[in-house]
Amino acid sequence: MGRNLLIRIGSTMVTLFGVAFIVFILVRVVPGNPIAMMLPPGASDADIALLTAHYGLDKPILTQFWIWLGRALQGDFGTSISLRQDVMGLIFGRLPATLELATLALLIAVALGGALAITAARFRGTAAETGIDLANGASLAMPDFLWGLTLILLFGVAFPVFAISGRVSPTLDLPFVSGFYLIESLLRLRLDILLDLLRHMLMPALALALPLAAVIAQLLKTSLKEAMQQDYVMLARTKGFSETRVLLSEALRNAVIPTLTLAGVQFTFLIGGTVIVERLFSYEGLGNMAIDAVINRDLPLIQGIVLVFALLFVAINLLVDLSYALLNPRLRHG
Amino acid sequence: MTAPYLDIEGLSVALREGARLLRRVSIKVNPGEVHALVGESGAGKSMIARAVFGILPNSIEILEGRVALAGEDLNAMSQGPRRSFIGKRAAFIPQDPLTALNPSRRIEPQITDRLIHILGMKTNEARARALALLGEVKIAEPERVLRLYPHELSGGMRQRVLIAAAFAAEPRLIVADEPTTALDVTVQKQILALIADMQARHGTALLFITHNLGVVAKLCQTASVLYAGKVVEQASVRQLFEKPQHAYTRALMAATPRYDRPDESLKPASPELLAALAREVADTDAAWLKERHHG
Structure with missing residues (x-):
């Protein structure tokens, strides 16, 4: 276990270094000059050269990278060019909003996908299964941002039950000490704030969740149907248990294992999807900030955000591997 | 004359x-x-075993006949009540112990789930019963075994666990579907002796499915010989061995190795016999179809 952990940490470091390096080079090679965008039109060449030197952008790219890496290893990710604030501070200010949105979306996807899969497997071979298959197909065929637009039209415009932009109503007085509004409002039992948060978050979360829910539903249904053919399921039937009970207590446990691996990978896609969906709903999260950073060619900020996303991907994969061992007793030894 | 506990009548x-x-x-x-x-x-x-438990696959339909357990017609019940009615009275010992235990559940719930949820026992009561039964099937350290997962047990141990689970519910009927076929030859004898011993101790009726006539002679009192879904002979075991009536039964016996005459070569069924059997089955079907259309 200790050896595995070391290998894991080592490969994580290599991944993060690779991501940092590639992004660093890419954002400097593509056209667009952050300094020119900061200064008013007609600024003198001398001013531009001065500011460029100030941010160290006059040096060769590789030299810049080593300087950045040296500082990053000490926890200093630089200052945002467009916002003039510490990059890490900016990221940690926005990260909780994105984490809460992604987690809410994941919960919705698992609940919805799981319920659909169980229903379809329980009533396999009937019209219910066909209907669920069709809904899954439709849900998969549409990308998250299209779902976002559809939801805005439906529940923001036609039947305005949800808020179409932002994370929370600006008029509300927030007593929070952290950025985790959803969790804090739950802990402090502030139901008024919780409802307002959900009124803002449910639509973007649903837009992110629907494609993932379809993947989970389809995959889990297939595994469940296969598990229902197994001998131990037949034995449970002879013991007197109903089909529903057999499905839930015998088949589900074994069917979840293959679903989990793919759902983990799909969840990382969902995190990537927050970038555009947050933009669509003007949700003040990390993804929304990433788009601003790209538009402004804010090199240090882009660099920091991409690293955080990369770290999230690695963490999710680690969690999937750990839960895999937890669910499958045959992998628990050693 | 007692009423049969399991009564399958004209099932097609x-x-x-x-x-x-x-x-x-x-x-x-x-x-x-x-x-x-x-x-x-x-x-x-x-197929007969599955019909007894009312769990025939969806692709198969019952054309006629009835299956009665404890005097109750199972086909007259709806699925839910039928399942629990059977679960309280009959148990199944499956063929392959390697696939019949759920790989991701510990042994304990796989023995006690029926006791608790179908028979309504309390958890500690069911656990005590499970421990007692594991002792009866001669599993050492039953406390430890209850906490294990199936993959931590050998094939023979798993079959013992399945036998314990079947008898734990004190059923009046056990259906054993070739319970030794998937096991090592050395383990087969032990498991057979165990089933015979458990049956005698609990006085449970047993429907023992096998293709091994040697086992029949040792374990059973009566027998049905099945060919192509048709019972070709039905008799006491003594009668069956002393005066087999049907040519197929005789052929089956000739194809069974005997300890007392190891040199005698085994005889495969003759082409004449196979042709006669095919004709018999075809005649049965023709008569059946005629009766169905006129009746």
């Missing part, structure tokens, strides 16, 4: 596409009796 089942798999099978098992169901692979032995 078929694939929904058409082919008949069981041809008016009638089998009676009295309380405490050990009845052998003998036949080659594909004869429909396992």
